[in-house]
Amino acid sequence: MTTAVAGSVHRAATPGLGESLRRFTSFESARWLAGMVVGAVAVRLALGGLAVRDLVIAAGLVAAQPFTEWIIHVAILHWRPRRILGRHVDLAVGKSHRRHHQQPKDERFIFIAMPAIKVFAALDVALLALAWRVRPSIATAVAVANVLTLAYEWTHWLIHTDYQPRSRLYRGLWRAHRLHHFRNENYWYGVTGHLGDRVLRTNPAKEEVPLSPTATTLGIAM
Numbered sequence: 001m002t003t004a005v006a007g008s009v010h011r012a013a014t015p016g017l018g019e020s021l022r023r024f025t026s027f028e029s030a031r032w033l034a035g036m037v038v039g040a041v042a043v044r045l046a047l048g049g050l051a052v053r054d055l056v057i058a059a060g061l062v063a064a065q066p067f068t069e070w071i072i073h074v075a076i077l078h079w080r081p082r083r084i085l086g087r088h089v090d091l092a093v094g095k096s097h098r099r100h101h102q103q104p105k106d107e108r109f110i111f112i113a114m115p116a117i118k119v120f121a122a123l124d125v126a127l128l129a130l131a132w133r134v135r136p137s138i139a140t141a142v143a144v145a146n147v148l149t150l151a152y153e154w155t156h157w158l159i160h161t162d163y164q165p166r167s168r169l170y171r172g173l174w175r176a177h178r179l180h181h182f183r184n185e186n187y188w189y190g191v192t193g194h195l196g197d198r199v200l201r202t203n204p205a206k207e208e209v210p211l212s213p214t215a216t217t218l219g220i221a222m
Contacts, residue, residue: 020163024154029111033150036124040143043128047136054140061144069152070196073189078218098218104181110157112149120149148192155192176203184212 015023024030044050079094093116100109124142131138155173165171172194180188187202187209197203 014162014164017163020158020161023161024157027107027111027157029114029117030150030153030157032114032117032121033146033153036121037143037146037150040124040128040139040146043131044136044139044143047131047139049136051137053137057137057140058144061141061148065148066190066193066196067199069191069193070189070200070202073191078185080218080220098220101181101185101216101218104160107157107160110160111153152192159191179206179209180215182215184209185215185218186212 025034044054076091076093077097079091079097081088081090081094083089093113096109096113099106103109124146127142128139131142156177158170159174159177165174173191176188176194176197177191183206187204188197189202190197194203
């Protein structure tokens with residue numbers, strides 16, 4: 001973005017990380033997720049008795065995250081309308097993600113939709129109640145899952161803003177996700193990491209992949 005001042009052209013300063021974080025927390029879904037993290041952590045601490053089981057659960061969820069993220073992106077976000085038992089089925093989340101590919105900077109389509117967030121919150125309440133009555137480590141799983149979801153939302157949103165990559169790690173995430181949007185939608189499914197793409201062979205060099213004519217539509221007319 002540029003502005004003309006006194007006969008000269010000045011490029012607007014790109015937002016810093018602090019400003020980006022303040023903007024991120026202004027969104028309802030981000031605040032809900034943050035609240036869900038705080039709530040789950042509070043319940044787990046109140047239950048006490050942290051054990052090795054909690055560490056194993058946390059490590060397992062973190063290790064599975066690259067593949068969970070990959071599967072959700074491929075099977076749910078890139079859902080293609082189809083006939084199931086004679087009925088036309090097109091998931092709302094698939095429609096929203098197609099709009100996200102068409103308008104990558106439109107903040108309405110970057111975040112998980114609030115109806116889904118509220119379903120997750122209701123599930124959290126049920127699982128935390130179960131943790132209170134049955135096994136405290138269930139609350140550990142809920143807390144870690146919420147942290148991972150919040151990290152995904154923050155990373156995804158930040159990539160689609162004007163914030164410029166500074167660290168080597170974030171630069172790699174930024175570049176890969178933009179290749180997914182603007183080079184070829186059939187590769188680079190990871191958002192918070194590349195491990196899933198590397199293992200599942202969807203992380204090629206840019207030059208090895210042709211420019212896709214359907215990167216912005218996912219091959220489906222809206």
